[in-house]
Amino acid sequence: MPSTKQLRNSPVILKMTGANRAFTTNVIAEEPDGLWFSGGGLVGELAHAGLPVGMKSPAVFLPFSQIQWLMTENQ
Numbered sequence: 001m002p003s004t005k006q007l008r009n010s011p012v013i014l015k016m017t018g019a020n021r022a023f024t025t026n027v028i029a030e031e032p033d034g035l036w037f038s039g040g041g042l043v044g045e046l047a048h049a050g051l052p053v054g055m056k057s058p059a060v061f062l063p064f065s066q067i068q069w070l071m072t073e074n075q
Contacts, residue, residue, distance in 0.1 A: 002072060004030040013071040016062055022069075034063035 002010075007027040013020040013039070029036040039058040 002075065004035060007035070007070075007072060010072055014062075015070075016069055017066045022071075028034050029057055031061075034061055034065075035067070070073040 004027075008030060009026065009028070011024060011026050013022050013024055025037045025039075027035050028038050035048065037060050
């Protein structure tokens with residue numbers, strides 16, 4: 001099982017609390033309480049939920065308490 005540090009710059013499939021579906025994004029950094037993700041599908045999901053997202057290249061922090069599951073390549 002990879003550590004959170006090993007997930008940096010890796011594509012993952014993520015399901016977060018409140019989202020209707022899982023989506024693909026990239027982990028760009030890790031903190032003790034959660035992970036930072038590149039915008040991509042995550043921003044689309046936030047916009048679908050009605051949150052205003054007008055940034056060109058956002059980074060989104062999700063605390064571990066909001067991540068239902070996360071899938072990555074087993075190496």
